[in-house]
Amino acid sequence: MAAETEIVSEEPPESVDVAGAVAMLDDAVQAEEAERQPEPSPDAVEGEPADEPEGEADVEAETDPQAPVSDDAPEFWSAEDKAAWQQVPEALRPMLRKYEQQRIAFVNEKTREAAQVREEAMRVADGAVGVVEQAATWWQQNGPAFQQAFADRWSQVDWNKLAAENPAEWTRLKQQRDHEATLLLEADRRGQAEIAVANERAQRSFFEARHVEHGKLAKKLPEYFGPDAAAKTYADLGSFLLAKGIAADRINAIHEAPIIELALAAMRFEQAQKQASTVRSHATAKTTPTRVAPGPAPNALGRAGNRQGEAARQVGERFRKSGGTSIADAAELIRLSGL
DSSP states (O other), X not given: OHHHHOOOOOOOOSOOXXXXXXXHHHHHHHHHHHHHSOOOOTTOOTTSOOOOOHHHHHHHHHTOTTSOOOOSOOTTSOHHHHHHXXXXXXXXXXXXXXXXXXXXXXXXXXXXXXXXXXHHHHXXXXXXXXXXXXXXXXXXXXXXXXXXXXXXXXXTOOHHHHHHHOHHHHHHHHHHHHHHHHHHHHHHHHHHHHHHHHHHHHHHHHHHHHHHHHHHHHHHOHHHHSTTTHHXXXXXXXXXXXXXXXXXXXXXXXXXXXXXXXXHHHHHHHHHHHXXXXXHHHHTSOOSOOOOOSSSOOOHHHHHHHHXXXXXXXXXXXXXXXXXXOHHHHHHHHHHHTO
């Protein structure tokens, strides 16, 4: 084994031309390939190749002289680098290509490792945030009870009487009370800080979720939730829900796209009912026949107006008989009335 690993060092020549460099690289490549040649297995059957390790088989496949190898520069190189590739001697190109592949493999491996580290950091951060949120919830539930218990415990001590009768005990209890008050104050400070962090995270998550849900609405109903109409639509929906008795804080918390879409449908239906009721009242307001003045027959515009009015009257009558539940009749009344 010592003979196999012995390295013979030779002094490099003081100068060498391109042909000499190519010859030296060829010798180095041949020596490297000779070292990679597997020793014949004693169990190999004559005329049949012995089993080869998978890695060595891949190396031979890559260095197979019969395999077609592209002589072009890598596709992702710039135009200047591809032009310089043509100036590289052909004997140097395989070695450059090999090291380029190793570089790409190295970069990919480091990228994968960085992604793993980032995922692990995010997992640890999420776990830490979860602990903070649990601690904040616990302090919100138990902090007031601790403060009340502290106040009740020391309110039963008559400090003036104790100082007069037993100064030593007064000093001991005073130190104990001050120590507990300090601990309780520090616990409250940490609890309030954890509550603030939890609230900030919850608010950020709410804004992100609302942004996603608004994107769904803008894509499905751009005429109501597009950039130019969203503000008015949300304001109208807020007024509509507030008139229905829903609290303002509950309205501000609504961000789910299906719920907002249902509220919009309810608001539009109520608006259609009001408009249809107005048209129906106008259509039925005239209870006495209209006196027709003598003269020439009305022109075509007048006949068209009479026909439209008659159609509106008929639709209004049909809408009234349906009890105001026909959305199609309401929409037709709105169209005929020009609302």
